[in-house]
Amino acid sequence: MEDMIDTKVAAAVRALAQHRNFRAAADALGRSPASFSRYIAQAESYAGHPLFERLAKGASLTAAGQEFLSMLDAFMEATSRFETGVERLRDTGPDILNIGCGPLTTRTVVAPLLAEMMKDQPDLRTRVQVSATKAPLEGLRNGELDVAVCDLTHTPDLSDLDLHMLQKEPVSFWARPSHPLHQASKVSVADVFRDRFITAHLHRHWRTAIANVLGGTEEAWQITNTLPQVECDDFALMTDLACRVDLVCGGMRADFAQHQALGLLTQVQTTETLTWNICAARRKGNSFPALDNFWGQLCAQFGAP
DSSP, rough: OOOSOOHHHHHHHHHHHHSSSSSHHHHHHHHHHHHHHHHHHHHHHHHTSSOOETTTTTTOOHHHHHHHHHHHHHHHHHHHHHHHHHHHHHHTTTTEEEEEEEEHHHHIIIIHHHHHHHHHHHOOOOEEEEESSSHHHHHTTTTTTSSSEEOOOOOSSSSTEEEEBBBBOOOOOEEEEOOOOGSOOOOOOHHHHOOEEESSSSHHHHHHHHHTTTSSSHHHHHHHTOSSSEESSOOOHHHHHHSEEEEEEEEEEGGHHHHHHHHHHOOOOOOOOOBEEEEEETTTTTTOOHHHHHHHHHHHHOOOO
């Protein structure tokens, strides 16, 4: 057998682990039962142990099979990262820095760091992808991105990442000066969320937090499930729309500084304070000068005390 496992053999192991039936797994891959059985036999020969227990109703992974499948997943993920990295090297060279971030960090974290770096490295090339979903983390894991600066509550497994917590920042709410919420000196956060709201993608963590602020009742979840009235990951569009219509927009203070100075938006004063949970992440073992420089400055300037 060759030193590297054949992709067809690897696919057969995955299919049988999923379907737990030889015929169903063979059909799913478009293979004949005989050739599929040969692939499984090759995998077990390669591993040196039985990977599946043959049962009357199908097949189940043995302890060795579970470990083999776990190593196979890690191998395929590493292979994907390698191929993506090589493709990037062919297309752009080693110095391009691929950054993924959420809308909250574009102005407050990413822009200041890149501006500082470009003073010393005027030829620095970067690509920045902005998304409030878990896309930056997926891009980080598959090798499309080098660093992510975003809310990391999307994923339970962070073992393959280097993490750095950023300083906690309060959530601020903003609306036109004529908005009815400004009539009171202070309002509750619950009142803010009951109003028409515009924000970036609200994942499960934030929806749970909002529902709890609203009382955790069935009515609270009904309100939460209708939020936001407008969803957009582009803060420029969000703030512009909030200047034109009575919508409350949430974010970091720096995102609204220019609109506040022009008198277009005013902060809604609230009795409670919510904070953002922002982290930076990079894949363990990934290193090149531009990334190391960005990471070092990020940790030094924005790291939690």
